[in-house]
Amino acid sequence: MKLSNEKILSMYENMLKIRKFEERAMILFSEGQIPGFVHLYIGEEAVATGACANLNEDDFITSTHRGHGHIVSKGGDLNLMMAELFGKETGYCKGKGGSMHIADATKGILGANGIVGAGHNIAAGAGLSAKYRGTEQVCVCFFGDASTNQSTFHESMNLSSIWKLPVVYVCENNGYGISMSQERQMAVKNISDRATAYNIPGVTVDGNDVFAVYEAVEEAVKRARKQQGPTLVECKTYRHRGHFEGDPTIYRAASELQEWLEKDPVKRMESFLVENKVATLEEIEALINKIETEVSNAVKFAQDSPYPAVEQAVQDIFSDIVEEVKIR
Amino acid sequence: MRTLTYAEGIREGMRIKMLEDPNVLIFGEDVGQFGGCFGVTAGMVDEFTDKRVIDTPISEGVIIGAAVGAAAAGLKPIAELMFVDFLTVGMDQLVNQAAKMRYMFGGKVSMPMVVRLPSGGGVRAAAQHSQSLEGWLTHVPGLKVIYPSNAADAAGMMLTAIEDDNPVMYLENKSMYAMKGEVPDTIVPIPLGKAAVKREGSQVTVITYGKQVYDALSAAETLSKDGVDVEVIDLRSLYPLDKETIKASVEKTGKVVLVSEEVKRGGFIGEIAAVISEEFFFSLDAPILRVGALNTPIPFSPGLEDYVLPDQLDIVHAIKKIV
Numbered sequence: 208m209k210l211s212n213e214k215i216l217s218m219y220e221n222m223l224k225i226r227k228f229e230e231r232a233m234i235l236f237s238e239g240q241i242p243g244f245v246h247l248y249i250g251e252e253a254v255a256t257g258a259c260a261n262l263n264e265d266d267f268i269t270s271t272h273r274g275h276g277h278i279v280s281k282g283g284d285l286n287l288m289m290a291e292l293f294g295k296e297t298g299y300c301k302g303k304g305g306s307m308h309i310a311d312a313t314k315g316i317l318g319a320n321g322i323v324g325a326g327h328n329i330a331a332g333a334g335l336s337a338k339y340r341g342t343e344q345v346c347v348c349f350f351g352d353a354s355t356n357q358s359t360f361h362e363s364m365n366l367s368s369i370w371k372l373p374v375v376y377v378c379e380n381n382g383y384g385i386s387m388s389q390e391r392q393m394a395v396k397n398i399s400d401r402a403t404a405y406n407i408p409g410v411t412v413d414g415n416d417v418f419a420v421y422e423a424v425e426e427a428v429k430r431a432r433k434q435q436g437p438t439l440v441e442c443k444t445y446r447h448r449g450h451f452e453g454d455p456t457i458y459r460a461a462s463e464l465q466e467w468l469e470k471d472p473v474k475r476m477e478s479f480l481v482e483n484k485v486a487t488l489e490e491i492e493a494l495i496n497k498i499e500t501e502v503s504n505a506v507k508f509a510q511d512s513p514y515p516a517v518e519q520a521v522q523d524i525f526s527d528i529v530e531e532v533k534i535r
Numbered sequence: 536m537r538t539l540t541y542a543e544g545i546r547e548g549m550r551i552k553m554l555e556d557p558n559v560l561i562f563g564e565d566v567g568q569f570g571g572c573f574g575v576t577a578g579m580v581d582e583f584t585d586k587r588v589i590d591t592p593i594s595e596g597v598i599i600g601a602a603v604g605a606a607a608a609g610l611k612p613i614a615e616l617m618f619v620d621f622l623t624v625g626m627d628q629l630v631n632q633a634a635k636m637r638y639m640f641g642g643k644v645s646m647p648m649v650v651r652l653p654s655g656g657g658v659r660a661a662a663q664h665s666q667s668l669e670g671w672l673t674h675v676p677g678l679k680v681i682y683p684s685n686a687a688d689a690a691g692m693m694l695t696a697i698e699d700d701n702p703v704m705y706l707e708n709k710s711m712y713a714m715k716g717e718v719p720d721t722i723v724p725i726p727l728g729k730a731a732v733k734r735e736g737s738q739v740t741v742i743t744y745g746k747q748v749y750d751a752l753s754a755a756e757t758l759s760k761d762g763v764d765v766e767v768i769d770l771r772s773l774y775p776l777d778k779e780t781i782k783a784s785v786e787k788t789g790k791v792v793l794v795s796e797e798v799k800r801g802g803f804i805g806e807i808a809a810v811i812s813e814e815f816f817f818s819l820d821a822p823i824l825r826v827g828a829l830n831t832p833i834p835f836s837p838g839l840e841d842y843v844l845p846d847q848l849d850i851v852h853a854i855k856k857i858v
Contacts, residue, residue, distance in 0.1 A: 299643075336608035
């Protein structure tokens with residue numbers, strides 16, 4: 208793997224974009240500006256970044272409830288994302304989806320998803336479509352460690368394997384299914400071991416090392432584009448925040464978080480940039496300022512946008528039927 | 536006109552669209568060489584190859600889920616479940632994904648998929664292979680639910696269902712597969728949401744769909760000998776629902792019997808009763824009656840199953856109560 212400085216910097220910029228977007232979402236949520244709940248991607252930025260850096264605009268991804276990082280990495284628009292988090296009419300989903308349901312079909316983003324494990328089967332369908340139409344498109348299926356205990360994981364991996372579908376399964380193993388640690392919820396240490404059951408390659412990489420993720424997914428994408436079938440890439444990582452904002456995280460030790468903070472993928476990337484003279488500290492500072500401005504603009508866009516009119520509630524259920532409103 | 540069985544009508548609808556549009560494909564359990572559990576896809580793999588008529592593992596979750604993903608990514612899949620009862624295994628993919636995606640994503644994702652769902656009892660298949668679950672489906676915003684009762688409707692409605700940009704649940708009554716019917720030489724799409732008046736009458740309206748259309752027609756015939764004039768409406772489409780046809784008939788007869796093979800409690804016909812009572816109450820001059828299956832699982836032993844399922848005598852008795 209030999210990446211150009213330009214590519215490395217674009218990957219860093221993407222990681223920053225996720226981090227800054229999430230940090231702002233965290234504050235806005237605590238201030239009550241964002242309704243509902245949010246699941247933040249802070250700490251896992253290297254996974255989505257490294258994986259999506261291998262993709263073209265017409266490739267597909269499926270995402271999860273912790274989806275902001277995936278959406279950003281596949282080219283999602285920060286303004287439309289932030290407006291959606293606010294529930295505004297200008298948001299990606301006109302305010303009907305919120306944090307957990309952002310999609311952008313024009314960029315192959317088949318949706319963040321509130322049901323753990325639902326993306327597995329949808330990804331198989333997208334892979335089927337790519338293969339059936341004879342394109343070189345691939346689908347990257349992002350999912351968490353705990354979703355590999357759902358039946359959908361088995362069904363999808365089996366189908367993709369026997370049909371040699373161009374799906375790359377990227378597991379973000381952050382060590383917890385909500386409060387339940389990995390060793391309490393499964394008997395394997397490495398989720399990549401589960402690939403054996405489907406006779407497909409399974410690899411485990413350091414999910415906080417964006418280059419390791421990039422390289423493993425690069426190989427998997429190549430295989431997929433050559434119709435050689437799916438690969439399971441397990442990325443070991445950690446979420447710095449709780450499962451959702453407001454989670455007191457009583458199930459994990461402070462020392463454990465501390466250990467992972469020292470392996471922060473964004474800081475690690477910054478050290479790499481400086482040590483390898485890809486960027487100076489000043490250039491990094493300038494990039495951080497640029498991204499912070501972008502995020503601030505997105506927040507302003509969201510704040511200034513109107514909420515959807517109530518008439519919107521009965522639209523978009525079908526392509527051709529607007530549900531009638533009756534006296535209740 | 537030509538004569539086709541109900542199964543052939545379904546197949547003919549799929550064939551026409553597959554010849555027309557390369558993005559239409561079929562997948563499900565044993566739909567290829569085996570021809571589907573009820574032979575509906577027989578011969579299709581020879582005509583369209585195993586690239587377009589694809590056997591899947593026994594994995595209902597991924598059959599529906601892959602249809603969702605394929606539809607979102609540019610294809611028009613027809614997913615076949617062997618029995619509607621197996622829908623439970625893929626229910627998340629249908630209810631939380633297929634039905635919700637367009638809405639959740641602000642109308643920006645299309646979901647042109649058809650799920651074929653062999654339904655109903657009468658074939659001695661017991662409690663896990665005989666259910667009528669349309670009420671579960673009509674309850675979910677985002678799904679269209681149709682139930683053709685004859686070969687011509689099966690073919691014409693299949694054309695519309697495949698062309699529809701939304702998930703269409705295509706229910707088939709498995710006791711009807713061998714039933715023959717007249718089908719036009721040129722099959723044209725039948726719009727969803729249009730009921731068919733199968734028999735005109737002036738004294739009481741029977742609203743039904745699927746196999747019970749025939750039971751209702753037999754009941755009407757029986758009662759005509761006693762001078763009772765019964766109108767029979769075949770809904771064909773449960774959602775969207777043709778309220779205009781219901782309204783016109785209720786205004787004419789003032790009496791309604793609803794018939795379905797579902798267990799009576801919580802079934803879709805309860806919804807129709809509520810709609811009539813809310814919107815057309817002042818046209819009524821008798822209580823709305825429902826005829827459905829008993830509120831039991833479907834038993835195996837023939838005598839028990841026949842006792843549990845509604846038949847034409849039950850319809851006759853219901854009509855007699857209000858005329």
